[in-house]
Amino acid sequence: MTEYKLNGLHCKNCSIILEEKLNKLTSNSAVKIDFENNEMTLDETDVAIEQIKKVLEFEKITMSDMEAEDENTHKSKEANFHQGHHHGIESIMNQETSKKMMFVFSLNLFFSAIEFVFGFLFNSIAIMTDAIHDLGDALSIGLASYFEKISTKEADDQYSFGHQRFSLLGALVTSVILLGGSMVVLFNAVPRLLNPEPVNHEGMFWLSIAAIVANGFSAWLMSRGESNNESLINLHMMEDVLGWVGVLLVSVVLNFTDWYFLDPLLSIAIAGFIVYRTWPLFRETIEIFLDATPKNLSRKNIKEMIISIEGVTNVSHLHVWSIDGKEHAMTVTISTAVEDIDGIESIKKKTRKALSNYAIHHSTIEIVYDPKNILTDD
Template identity: 55%
Template structure:
């Protein structure tokens, strides 16, 4: 993964340089995309090691959210870069400027070769992260194939509007794939209830347990998008310790079915049912 990271960093910087030299907004937009890829690979490389660490006195829930932090940073970079690319490309669409289509062609060929090498190296990795990134690099080649096609067309026709048009399409494509992960990561950091969990239904299921007449302070959040945590206060008119523990175990099993790995269930004896 380290080799692929440095390859992408060096090449994305080269794209920014050649994008300006060739006067191509399409290459500049793809440079944003490739820099985002390099960033995601680098952060995955770093945070994959950190996220596997055990909980400690500072991070009591563990370090699993570090992987989310990487996704949040990468998404933010991609969104910002794509918006800037759109602001640059849209005016050029109505006032096209000549581009160095020969330079675009050879740079795209080099990019395709580099993406093939990166895909091969990452596909040999064992982690899920590496395999996902290898597929993503393979997908990136589609943009460079489009640049190859456009550079060939520009060799025969002075349709310079194709360059900013491709830039706009690439920016929209990047935004389409970057905005949802950004919003999802933000929801997790803000400790929102996961979208696949219906808190009201879950609360009602707990209330249907024999001996439970009220539930309060019910909090449910995701730790990293995969594992969840929950805390709640349960009121019962049952006094026997074994029965109370049985209720707690039933609730814990319900929570486990919702991928809860950390749960705090406070049982309150309320014989007069003052809380409803």
């Protein structure tokens, strides 16, 4: 039995259909595809390996032996790391994690409502600002969990590329709410800083104690998990704890002084922190929806890589965009003086294999026959 790594599988149902199609080329179901690990196992004593490769090529799936894949693992991770870490909460790993996420979501949503009420009653714009932060955290957890389920749906007639971009909607909605709320806070906090108003510092003190306990418990709950989801939520909760520690310190100072300017000053600091953390997420998500070239990829480098393939004389109409921030797509036109079918197919195969190192698994390659090298750049 020989194991191969597959790049370009997009859904579990697709892998089942592909496995059935490949096994029609064998006599005793010698092909097994593991969608979860993107692996294919072959009993090469009972398969027509060239026919297998031809079917995979038609489906735009590249295969490589496991040893060669191990050498490329670092490159693939490096290509995916920057984008993959910033698009909100990733897929729910198991039922236990899901329960804890929903608990933290409910706690944040409930506490943000309390903050809005008491922030108004205590005349504290700092509490109102942190309420926006908590609301954003609650939305990021709730919406990401909801849209992530949709994003795992397979491609259909309406969404031919699949539903991956639904996972970005939660990040987009959350970032818009956070940025909009922060602008409103800054609009109200700056005049308050110039003309401070008294606040109920005693109420601020007890509410901050309750908030530190609630957010601290949520952070502790998430720190006990091992998934990326729980680690990311834990980071959000620790940020909330630090924000409430600031509110606590301000309330203590106001108990002994009348430095009421500290309340709007803290509000401006929290709002500034929210904008600082949210703006890159918002900008990156918008760029994906606008089909911008992923920042961690270089069209110039990709073009040079394709031109370096034997038989390629020039490249045009090279377009690269991201499906969901982690998986990318590309269209390109290649000119060549190669006239035989096998040579042209070899160019396509080598191109797709090289593109898999850039996490580009959706590729459309058009070949233009140019025997006199008219299209070659001088």
